[in-house]
Amino acid sequence: MADTTLPVIEGALLKVAGDRGFATARDRLEVMSPQCGFGELGTCCRICYMGPCRIDPFGNGPKTGVCGLTPDAMVARNLLRDTVGGTASHVGHARHVLLTLRDALNGKAPYQIKGVSKVMALAKTFGVPTEGREVNDICRDLVNIALEDFGRQDELPNNWMSKRAPAEEQALWSDLGLMYSNPHNEIETAMHATSMGNDADPLSLMLRVLKMSLIDGWTGLTLCVDLQDILFGVPEIAVTEAAVGVLEENSVNVAAHGHNPVLSEKILEWAEKLEGDAIAAGAERINVVGVCCTGNELSMRHGVKLAAHNSQTELILTTGAVDAMVVDIQCIWPQLAQVAKCFDTAFITTDAMVRIPDAIHIPFEPHHADESAREIVQKAIDAFRRRRGKPVDIPRHKSTAVAGLSxxxxxxxxxxxxxxxxxxxxxxxxxxxxxxxxxxxxxxxxxxxxxxxxxxxxxxxxxxxxxxxxxxxxxxxxxxxxxxxxxxxxxxxxxxxxxxxxxxxxxxxxxxxxxxxxxxxxxxxxxxxxxxxxxxxxxxxxxxxxxxxxxxxxxxxxxxxxxxxxxxxxxxxxxxxxxxxxxxxxxxxxxxxxxxxxxxxxxxxxxxxxxxxxxxxxxxxxxxxxxxxxxx
Ligand code: BF8
The missing domain is CATH 3.40.50.2030 (Rossmann fold)
Structure with missing residues (x-):
C-alpha cells in the first residue's frame, strides 16, 4: 500500500515477533508475491481433470476452458463455490447450536436457557402459544420449527426465512426464484450445479450466488444468533478492553479463539470454577481473553476482554504469555500450532473437523462439555506452571471499548x-x-x-x-x-x-x-x-x-x-x-x-x-x- 499508517498495536506485535525471531504471515506473503493473476481475476478453473484451465482475458491466450466454459461462467462458478463455503460454515455452526439447544432441553447437555426474553419474542414471531406454558416447552416448539428446516423435502419456504425476513423483500426473492427450503439441499444443489458439465450460464450461476447468500443470511446467521441468544442470553451494553495489553503476565492466560460459544461459554464457566487451582499454581487468577469471533461473543455477553483479531493470532502467541489457546471452528491458522510449540503453549483443538498437526486435541461435544472444559482449563494451568520464571513480552497497548449493542x-x-x-x-x-x-x-x-x-x-x-x-x-x-x-x-x-x-x-x-x-x-x-x-x-x-x-x-x-x-x-x-x-x-x-x-x-x-x-x-x-x- 502506498500510504503506511501501521497501527501502533500491529507495530508493537510485529516488533515482538521480530525480536523473538519469528517469521509471520507478512513474511510468508512476501515470499508468495506476486500472487497468481489468474486466481485474482477468477479465471482459473480446476474443477475437472482436463484442466487446470487458465484464461487471460487481456491477452491472446485461450478464451475458454478445455470444455468450452466461458470466463464469465468460470468466475461465477468459482464465486458460487466461495459462497457455498461461507454458507456451509455458518449453517454448520447454526445446526450445532440447534442440536445443543435440543439436547439441553432433553437434559442431555449441561446448558440452561438464559435468554427467556428471546424465547418469548420468537414465540410471537412463529405463532407458538405461550399462555400457561413452561419456557422449556415453548422452546421445544421453536426447536422443532428449526429442525423442520433442516429435514424438509417438500420445497415449502424455509420457516426461519419466511417468518424472520421482511415480507416485501420476500416477494422480490420469490419473483427472482431465490426462496429456499432446506439449506442442506441447496448446498448440495450448488455443489452439483458447479461440478463439471452442469450450469454454464453466468446469470443462472449468479442468481444461485444470491440464493446461497440468502441461506447464509437467514439460516447461517439469523437462526444461529436467535438460538445462541436463547442459550446464552441476549447481549446487554457492557464495557470491556481490547488489544494485546489485556494479557496478564502473572495470570493464567486462556485465549478462546474461533466462533462457537457452545465451547467458549463453558471455558469461561470452568475458568471461574478452577480459579483456586490457578492461585495454588502461583497465578493471580485465570484471565480468559477473546480472539476473533468467539471473543466477540464473550465480550458481548460477559464483557470478556478482546485480545486479538485474525491477523494478530500468531502474533499474540509470540509474546510467550498465552498459556493456552483453545479453538473451535473457522479462521484457525495451522501456523498457530507451530508458534505455540516454541513456547510450550497449550494449543488445543476441540472439533473433529479442525485437526491441526502438533496441536493437542481434546474432543469437545456438548454432552460432555463440563468434563472437556475442565480438562482444557487444567491444561492451561499446567502450562502456566511451566511458564513461570520465563520472560514474556506483552506490549502494554489496550483501549477500553463499549460492547453488547444487540x-x-x-x-x-x-x-x-x-x-x-x-x-x-x-x-x-x-x-x-x-x-x-x-x-x-x-x-x-x-x-x-x-x-x-x-x-x-x-x-x-x-x-x-x-x-x-x-x-x-x-x-x-x-x-x-x-x-x-x-x-x-x-x-x-x-x-x-x-x-x-x-x-x-x-x-x-x-x-x-x-x-x-x-x-x-x-x-x-x-x-x-x-x-x-x-x-x-x-x-x-x-x-x-x-x-x-x-x-x-x-x-x-x-x-x-x-x-x-x-x-x-x-x-x-x-x-x-x-x-x-x-x-x-x-x-x-x-x-x-x-x-x-x-x-x-x-x-x-x-x-x-x-x-x-x-x-x-x-x-x-x-x-x-x-x-x-x-x-x-
Ligand atoms: O467470522 S471476521 S477472519 S474471525 S471470517 Fe474470520 Fe473474518 Fe475474522 Fe469471525 Ni468473520
Missing amino acids: VEAIVDLLAKLDAEDPLKPVIDNVANGNIFGFVGVVGCSSIKFRDNAMTEEMVKHLLRQNVLVLTTGCTAHICAQDGLMTSEATYRYCGDGLKAVLEVLGKAAGLDGPLPPVWHMGACVDNSRIVDLMVALAKRLGVKVGQLPAVGSAPELVQEKAVSIGGSFLALGVSCHIAPAPRILGGPMVTKLLTEDLQELTGAVVRVELEPKGAADWMIAHIAGKRAALGI
Whole structure:
C-alpha cells in the first residue's frame, strides 16, 4: 500500500515477533508475491481433470476452458463455490447450536436457557402459544420449527426465512426464484450445479450466488444468533478492553479463539470454577481473553476482554504469555500450532473437523462439555506452571471499548428517550441529518490492508461525515483496539450532528460521556443483528431496507464467509463496498452485473475501493443518493 499508517498495536506485535525471531504471515506473503493473476481475476478453473484451465482475458491466450466454459461462467462458478463455503460454515455452526439447544432441553447437555426474553419474542414471531406454558416447552416448539428446516423435502419456504425476513423483500426473492427450503439441499444443489458439465450460464450461476447468500443470511446467521441468544442470553451494553495489553503476565492466560460459544461459554464457566487451582499454581487468577469471533461473543455477553483479531493470532502467541489457546471452528491458522510449540503453549483443538498437526486435541461435544472444559482449563494451568520464571513480552497497548449493542439493548436504550416509539429518535435524527446514514463495517482483518490501517481510517472518514458505524467480526476488534468504541472517539472524530445524538444516548445509557460512534454488535454471525436493526428502521419508516441511507462494507475481506454475508446484504438491496476486489474481474458480464446491473434486480451494487478515503467517499455519495430518493 502506498500510504503506511501501521497501527501502533500491529507495530508493537510485529516488533515482538521480530525480536523473538519469528517469521509471520507478512513474511510468508512476501515470499508468495506476486500472487497468481489468474486466481485474482477468477479465471482459473480446476474443477475437472482436463484442466487446470487458465484464461487471460487481456491477452491472446485461450478464451475458454478445455470444455468450452466461458470466463464469465468460470468466475461465477468459482464465486458460487466461495459462497457455498461461507454458507456451509455458518449453517454448520447454526445446526450445532440447534442440536445443543435440543439436547439441553432433553437434559442431555449441561446448558440452561438464559435468554427467556428471546424465547418469548420468537414465540410471537412463529405463532407458538405461550399462555400457561413452561419456557422449556415453548422452546421445544421453536426447536422443532428449526429442525423442520433442516429435514424438509417438500420445497415449502424455509420457516426461519419466511417468518424472520421482511415480507416485501420476500416477494422480490420469490419473483427472482431465490426462496429456499432446506439449506442442506441447496448446498448440495450448488455443489452439483458447479461440478463439471452442469450450469454454464453466468446469470443462472449468479442468481444461485444470491440464493446461497440468502441461506447464509437467514439460516447461517439469523437462526444461529436467535438460538445462541436463547442459550446464552441476549447481549446487554457492557464495557470491556481490547488489544494485546489485556494479557496478564502473572495470570493464567486462556485465549478462546474461533466462533462457537457452545465451547467458549463453558471455558469461561470452568475458568471461574478452577480459579483456586490457578492461585495454588502461583497465578493471580485465570484471565480468559477473546480472539476473533468467539471473543466477540464473550465480550458481548460477559464483557470478556478482546485480545486479538485474525491477523494478530500468531502474533499474540509470540509474546510467550498465552498459556493456552483453545479453538473451535473457522479462521484457525495451522501456523498457530507451530508458534505455540516454541513456547510450550497449550494449543488445543476441540472439533473433529479442525485437526491441526502438533496441536493437542481434546474432543469437545456438548454432552460432555463440563468434563472437556475442565480438562482444557487444567491444561492451561499446567502450562502456566511451566511458564513461570520465563520472560514474556506483552506490549502494554489496550483501549477500553463499549460492547453488547444487540438490537434489544439499542431499543432499550432508545426507549429511555421515547418509551412509546423507541425508534423515533433515530428516525428524527436521520431525517434532520444529524445521522447522515449507517454503514455496517464488517468482516475480517487482512495483512494486505493492515499496513495502511484501512478499516480505522475509513471509519474515521465516515464519522466525520456523521455516519454511524455498526460493526462485527474482526473489524470490531480493529475498531475497539483503535479506541473507536469510546466516548473520546465521539468527541474526537464525529461531525457535530452525530456527536449531539451520541451525547444524548450516552446520558440515557448512564455513561460518563457520549455513546461511542462505532457500535459493537458482535461476531460475524451477528451481522443478522445489523440486518434486524435495518429491518426495524425500514418497517418503522414504511420503506424497504434497500431504501435506507445504509451501506455495507467489508474493507479487509479474507474469508469465504464474508463473501456470502456480503451477498446477503446485496439480496436485501443494501449496496456493499469491498476490498480487495472479489475474484470476478476476469468475467466482464459478471463484473458489470455486480457493479451496475444488480441495481435493477435488488437495488444494490458492489463497489471496490482499495483506499480508505476513496471507500468512505463512495459510501457517503451512495448514502446521499438514498437520502435524496427519500426526500430528506
Ligand atoms: O467470522 S471476521 S477472519 S474471525 S471470517 Fe474470520 Fe473474518 Fe475474522 Fe469471525 Ni468473520
